[in-house]
Amino acid sequence: MRKTTAPSSKLSSRLAALTFPAFRLHTWRVNWRGAVSVGGFLLLWELLVRFGGGGFEGIPTLAQVLSTFWNKYLTSDRYWQSWLVSFERVGYGFSLAQLLGIPLGLLLGTRRVFHEVVYPLVELLRPIPPLAWVPLSILFWPTAELSIIFITFIGPFFIIVINVHDAVRSLRKEHLWLARSLGATRGYAFRRIILPALIPSIAVGMTLGIAVSWNVVIAAEMIASDVGLGRLTWEGYVSHTATTVIVGMISIGLAGYLSALVVSYAERRLMPWHKVT
Amino acid sequence: MRKRRFWMMWVGYLGAAALWYGSVKWLPLDSFRRLPDPITVIAEWLSPNPTFGVSAFTHPYYMHILYSTYRATAAFLLAVLLGVPLGICMGWSKSFHGYASALLGLLRPIPPLAWVPLAILLFSGVESAVIFVTFLVAFFATTLNTVVGVRSIDQDYFRAAACLGASRRDLLFDVVIPGALPSIFTGLQIAMGAAWFSLAAGEMIAAQYGLGFLIMESYNLIQFPTIVIAMATLGIIGFLSSALIRWLGTRLMRWREQSLGLAG
């Protein structure tokens, strides 16, 4: 039977398509229809604020947002510090997740006993939403910063472990046998065959993980911190300043987009042969 | 072989539980001392008269579960009702895709939880705001997977149907929908999982009742074992709902069961 509709081509690749931004800097063709719909969206926004009642009363228009940003935030130290703080948290958490998660995934995929004992635990902990860990994290870690970094770590951690584990499991045995028959040592086989085969899965895991990290750091900051982009947005909410909220949201979106670009750049460097969808 | 795996699994669970217990009770580190230990948690969970008022036998527990489940289901259903048709249109028609993808691409990088404050302001009500944010996450997941599903349908199926006299409407029901269904169900599973994550966060930030809320409340009221109970419950329900969708998918797509070929 032909292999057409095949979502058995990993769940995670599909998830990655979700988070990879739709714009790409190297396509030079302008999407005119896209421009129309975005324009329409902005127009709708404008109209709803002017004429729609109810919930739209406190909402600023795009013009107001931009002018507030230009006047108040562009030069504000605190604003750019929030960027830095949030980026740091995501950076630490995400990197730690990769540093610990990739080896764990490898172990789970290669050592059978380890897999039998540890994998059920991973399966058990995985469905717990990262944010649900916040209170325990606050209890456990001595500083607030560490507890937030822990949260940004948990999200991508499980993702990368599962991805690496699945990739190792689906390695074609023939490749390893071939190498062995050609005289490769265990170490060589590991370095030159297993590791490179993992790169696509790691790339997918990273793409997903960075999105989850951002999602989570924002919420964690809203709950448990006094600095950062999430906190900024929250303060806008608390003080009923919708402009701040929107500035915060756009900033967060931009930050997330930039991080995703960095990850996808790294992905393309590591896998020049791979066509990113 | 299977039996062995079964036992090893329990070795893992018990080992982890023992580790947890041991580190909480005996490790001379403050961090661990503050955590609740597994015995207390399980005792609390299964006690008919729990110290902190929430256990498998108490009414509030199920009330929280109900609230969370209701929100998740509502958001999920809405996402499916809007996302699948949109995804089909986007996957099938290039021009439609042009219009819609730019807009989606603009909104997608914004982490769903960042919408919470704005949603509360817009919807002037926490309940709708939380459902909206959960809906957003599920919506994006569903739509994108539907688009991928429609696009991955081999062109030959469309051609064959056209040869055999199918109209455009026939193509939709005979080719597009069944062809995209596997991908759609993958998307639904992802959407469900993501919805639970998002819902928990939304409840933690801004709701009354619900499992996420329970987590925050027990933390604030220094009822630590309840935190773990709520976390575990969230995990279990999330897992069950994904499994339900997967089961539904297998039933709807019986044709995917591959059995060994009959004599050719």
Next chain:
Amino acid sequence: MAVAATQFASPHLSTQTSAGGCLSIRGVCKTYDPHGACVEALKDCSLEIDAGAFVAIVGPSGCGKSTLLNMIAGFDTVSSGQIYMDGRLLAAPDLPPRAGPDRVVVFQNGALFPWKTVLENVSYGPVRQRTLTRKQAEKKAVELLRACKLDAVAGAYPAQLSSGMQRRVEIARALMNEPRVLLLDEPFRAMDSVSKTTMHRHLLDMYRMSRKTILFITHDLEEAIYLADSVIVMTTRPAMIKLVISVKLQRPRHPRILFSREYLELKREAAESVHEEARKAFERGEREQA
């Protein structure tokens, strides 16, 4: 290298004359225009195919044979030239392509709907065209499947069948619509030689019983000579008709003719042309059709 309109007569007229299916292809060209680069896929193709003839088209992979088939089937527009069937204009440069049950295609990788059972697949055509009710269509489908000895798998899903059976079901599905022309696009390409031999036998049986006009595309010269009345050899891109061979072997065809002198003569006549084109394609680094 233009080829004038050629007449192919079918070697015998059986007692059952087929209902139409006479194809006239006149000066058909096809150019693609991806990103401004003009690619000529098909150039100046002219053919006259009699009703009930079995015509094979051979050429190197990716040369444009399928392009011609797509235009006859109505999947693609014609850049210039016309295609007529039984006197009716089928395709022309300004005519929007329309596929239909009078020219059903059997696809290379199989296009049975995986989500429908064999019976549902086979009865699909008449039901959709509203020529029969579902009950009537299913009854007719069962009869047809029985005639093809496939009634045992009527309730199965395509994925449960071997590729040979799938192909047979697909041919049955095509025949349900009583097409004037049956178009087969390298249908046995992905099959092993044993299954292929079985499929040849089934196809020849079917042809003997129904005498439909068949256009059979393949890259395998031996298969083409074995099955067809006429073999058309096409060049590499831009595809043109290079050679037309009339196969006057006796019908019904039997595997033993593969060793007969006539067969080997025909093969020799065509082989050099085919190999020459294949070599040219290889040197140009043409990509194989997926």
